[in-house]
Amino acid sequence: xxxxxxxxxxxxxxxxxxxxxxxxxxxxxxxxxxxxxxxxxxxxxxxxxxxxxxxxxxxxxxxxxxxxxxxxxxxxxxxxxxxxxxxxxxxxxxxxxxxxxxxxxxxxxxxxxxxxxxxxxxxxxxxxxxxxxxxxxxxxxxxxxxxxxxxxxxxxxxxxxxxxxxxxxxxxxxxxxxxxxxxxxxxxxxxxxxxxxxxxxxxxxxxxxxxxxxxxxxxxxxxxxxxxxxxxxxxxxxxxxxxxxxxxxxxxxxxxxxxxxxxxxxxxxxxxxxxxxxxxxxxxxxxxxxxxxxxxxxxxxxxxxxxxxxxxxxxxxxxxxxxxxxxxxxxxxxxxxxxxxxxxxxxxxxxxxxxxxxxxxxxxxxxxxxx
Amino acid sequence: xxxxxxxxxxxxxxxxxxxxxxxxxxxxxxxxxxxxxxxxxxxxxxxxxxxxxxxxxxxxxxxxxxxxxxxxxxxxxxxxxxxxxxxxxxxxxxxxxxxxxxxxxxxxxxxxxxxxxxxxxxxxxxxxxxxxxxxxxxxxxxxxxxxxxxxxxxxxxxxxxxxxxxxxxxxxxxxxxxxxxxxxxxxxxxxxxxxxxxxxxxxxxxxxxxxxxxxxxxxxxxxxxxxxxxxxxxxxxxxxxxxxxxxxxxxxxxxxxxxxxxxxxxxxxxxxxxxxxxxxxxxxxxxxxxxxxxxxxxxxxxxxxxxxxxxxxxxxxxxxxxxxxxxxxxxxxxxxxxxxxxxxxxxxxxxxxxxxxxxxxxxxxxxxxxxxxxxxxxxxxxxx
Numbered sequence: 001x002x003x004x005x006x007x008x009x010x011x012x013x014x015x016x017x018x019x020x021x022x023x024x025x026x027x028x029x030x031x032x033x034x035x036x037x038x039x040x041x042x043x044x045x046x047x048x049x050x051x052x053x054x055x056x057x058x059x060x061x062x063x064x065x066x067x068x069x070x071x072x073x074x075x076x077x078x079x080x081x082x083x084x085x086x087x088x089x090x091x092x093x094x095x096x097x098x099x100x101x102x103x104x105x106x107x108x109x110x111x112x113x114x115x116x117x118x119x120x121x122x123x124x125x126x127x128x129x130x131x132x133x134x135x136x137x138x139x140x141x142x143x144x145x146x147x148x149x150x151x152x153x154x155x156x157x158x159x160x161x162x163x164x165x166x167x168x169x170x171x172x173x174x175x176x177x178x179x180x181x182x183x184x185x186x187x188x189x190x191x192x193x194x195x196x197x198x199x200x201x202x203x204x205x206x207x208x209x210x211x212x213x214x215x216x217x218x219x220x221x222x223x224x225x226x227x228x229x230x231x232x233x234x235x236x237x238x239x240x241x242x243x244x245x246x247x248x249x250x251x252x253x254x255x256x257x258x259x260x261x262x263x264x265x266x267x268x269x270x271x272x273x274x275x276x277x278x279x280x281x282x283x284x285x286x287x288x289x290x291x292x293x294x295x296x297x298x299x300x301x302x303x304x305x306x307x308x309x310x311x312x313x314x315x316x317x318x319x320x321x322x323x324x325x326x327x328x329x330x331x332x333x334x335x336x337x338x339x340x341x342x343x344x345x346x347x348x349x350x351x352x353x354x355x356x357x358x359x360x361x362x363x364x365x366x367x368x369x370x371x
Numbered sequence: 372x373x374x375x376x377x378x379x380x381x382x383x384x385x386x387x388x389x390x391x392x393x394x395x396x397x398x399x400x401x402x403x404x405x406x407x408x409x410x411x412x413x414x415x416x417x418x419x420x421x422x423x424x425x426x427x428x429x430x431x432x433x434x435x436x437x438x439x440x441x442x443x444x445x446x447x448x449x450x451x452x453x454x455x456x457x458x459x460x461x462x463x464x465x466x467x468x469x470x471x472x473x474x475x476x477x478x479x480x481x482x483x484x485x486x487x488x489x490x491x492x493x494x495x496x497x498x499x500x501x502x503x504x505x506x507x508x509x510x511x512x513x514x515x516x517x518x519x520x521x522x523x524x525x526x527x528x529x530x531x532x533x534x535x536x537x538x539x540x541x542x543x544x545x546x547x548x549x550x551x552x553x554x555x556x557x558x559x560x561x562x563x564x565x566x567x568x569x570x571x572x573x574x575x576x577x578x579x580x581x582x583x584x585x586x587x588x589x590x591x592x593x594x595x596x597x598x599x600x601x602x603x604x605x606x607x608x609x610x611x612x613x614x615x616x617x618x619x620x621x622x623x624x625x626x627x628x629x630x631x632x633x634x635x636x637x638x639x640x641x642x643x644x645x646x647x648x649x650x651x652x653x654x655x656x657x658x659x660x661x662x663x664x665x666x667x668x669x670x671x672x673x674x675x676x677x678x679x680x681x682x683x684x685x686x687x688x689x690x691x692x693x694x695x696x697x698x699x700x701x702x703x704x705x706x707x708x709x710x711x712x713x714x715x716x717x718x719x720x721x722x723x724x725x726x727x728x729x730x731x732x733x734x735x736x737x738x739x740x741x742x743x744x745x746x747x748x749x750x751x752x753x754x755x
Binding site: 032258262265270272275283284287290291292293295299306 | 405631632634641647648649651653656657658659660661662663664665668671675677
């Protein structure tokens with residue numbers, strides 16, 4: 001089989017996950033208690049037997065570097081390679097110029113070295129399960145220049161905002177690619193996953209760099225709708241686009257459901273992550289837990305309803321956590337009541353006894369805060 | 372050459388026949404424990420945390436799973452250059468042909484070439500079937516300071532239980548003067564934990580002599596330690612304070628699991644400075660359903676609970692279905708407790724499916740009911 005190179009792109013400029021983004025790239029954000037968002041896309045790659053993967057990081061690389069270097073993702077440790085390349089080397093002073101094609105361009109040598117026939121560019125702020133081989137096979141058969149993974153949604157008025165929407169002709173080819181300004185509910189949304197030959201990839205990057213220093217990869221693909229043949233591949237399963245805090249919260253809440261979770265993560269499609277060697281979770285006498293997912297290493301004495309509890313979280317007696325996402329290493333002290341909250345890592349909530357957000361606008365407690 | 376090089380040898384060849392169906396196809400050290408672990412993880416993690424880099428695992432009985440599991444040195448961080456976990460099974464030799472390990476001492480004797488190759492100064496002999504957290508480095512310091520030829524870790528047990536253990540009688544400086552295996556009238560309550568440090572030079576000499584003795588059972592407790600004592604070699608007791616449990620029976624294995632529910636059992640698995648490492652299952656987080664009721668439980672990732680669980684330990688991939696009730700029980704890996712089933716004081720083996728509505732175990736019974744595939748099949752027949 002022809003060699004496929006995986007390129008895990010960094011988040012585009014429309015992604016703003018309030019609070020969480022101040023501390024790490026979105027890809028390294030904890031999700032579902034024990035994973036990082038990036039684990040889903042990297043496991044898609046390795047479960048599809050893609051052995052060479054370039055991971056691009058926009059800025060604040062520490063957490064991604066640490067996480068990836070301690071996770072095997074089931075790659076052969078000699079043949080397989082995940083290389084981390086980060087974008088802000090030359091653009092420290094102006095985030096505006098820190099766009100994906102500039103990073104691709106800077107590191108084109110490393111991409112060339114792989115001698116891959118095909119390139120799969122995948123996003124780091126999406127969660128979905130996808131065998132990339134299927135798209136590559138379909139792409140080769142179709143003789144298209146580019147194949148875009150897409151998804152039909154009825155939520156385009158409130159999700160995927162500023163992402164790319166696609167207009168398709170009868171042959172499912174793209175006739176237009178435009179930004180989602182939330183006008184319609186029904187739309188075909190691009191999952192920002194592109195399959196093409198390595199040559200086409202290189203050409204597109206060159207062209208983008210020459211056109212504008214603000215151009216992103218999706219901009220240049222949008223420009224190519226006319227001169228090139230751009231096909232689509234339909235994704236029909238669960239999709240989460242983590243572009244806002246609300247989307248992050250909703251993704252946790254939706255995947256938390258047992259059936260949904262087992263569709264996304266199972267023995268046939270494992271999601272690899274870094275082990276922390278935490279012991280199992282202790283539910284002490286008096287604990288009440290329902291409708292929740294809980295990571296290992298927690299000590300729970302209080303009440304947890306309909307929530308996601310991260311690794312090594314302590315919930316003291318009388319505390320009530322409802323409809324919330326608690327990131328790892330957090331302490332929720334006695335009699336504290338949390339509702340619709342996203343509590344970032346390493347924070348301690350002890351003095352404020354009640355915090356309540358709404359499902360539309362969850363309250364955010366910042367990393368390491370002591371309140 | 373490494374200085375003060377201590378090589379650990381874990382005795383992991385025993386069958387553990389008092390665990391019945393649990394060890395039918397799996398050696399005892401590989402039996403699951405505490406939600407996410409295997410019993411041998413404790414000895415291996417203790418070695419890693421005590422800065423030991425070379426560990427031999429002596430396997431014999433049903434060793435496929437145990438060998439492949441132990442060989443993944445990186446699980447415990449034991450994959451440094453020059454170190455590692457070496458699985459040592461009986462092998463065919465040029466002079467003696469194929470011979471099984473005849474006893475604990477013989478197992479080490481047959482691997483003297485390995486210890487030579489690793490340039491051991493000290494040999495730490497461990498059992499692969501005990502649950503405890505212990506810093507062997509501290510014990511080595513004690514061994515070196517006392518100038519003993521062998522140091523044996525001991526733990527104080529209640530005097531009335533002392534006759535179940537190998538008991539060390541010591542002088543006022545904790546020098547061992549006598550060893551008694553399961554004495555009827557114990558003189559002390561210092562029980563051997565089956566953890567020994569030997570200075571290698573004399574160990575090699577005594578193992579060679581023991582191998583020549585046709586009357587010997589080639590056992591550390593029965594033969595080697597008495598030989599050291601007879602010859603007046605210095606044997607030191609190293610007092611260990613903390614949690615230690617031999618999980619050789621269904622009820623002791625159940626008890627050790629139940630101890631994890633206690634705050635004050637002395638076995639703290641939450642301690643970040645002395646983690647117990649284990650194979651990381653790529654399992655989902657634990658899923659607690661909307662109608663679940665949990666009252667005091669130790670549950671690990673991959674478990675799915677939709678029923679009622681009290682005072683129980685739920686292992687990776689185990690499921691408690693809706694309406695099922697699990698009380699004072701241990702549910703091992705990937706076991707499924709069917710809808711409406713009721714379990715009290717049970718230990719459910721890996722991969723067992725308890726049919727919907729089945730009732731197992733008795734609240735006031737003294738024994739713990741082992742629920743295996745075979746016992747489920749039998750219960751089904753009786754029912755018909």
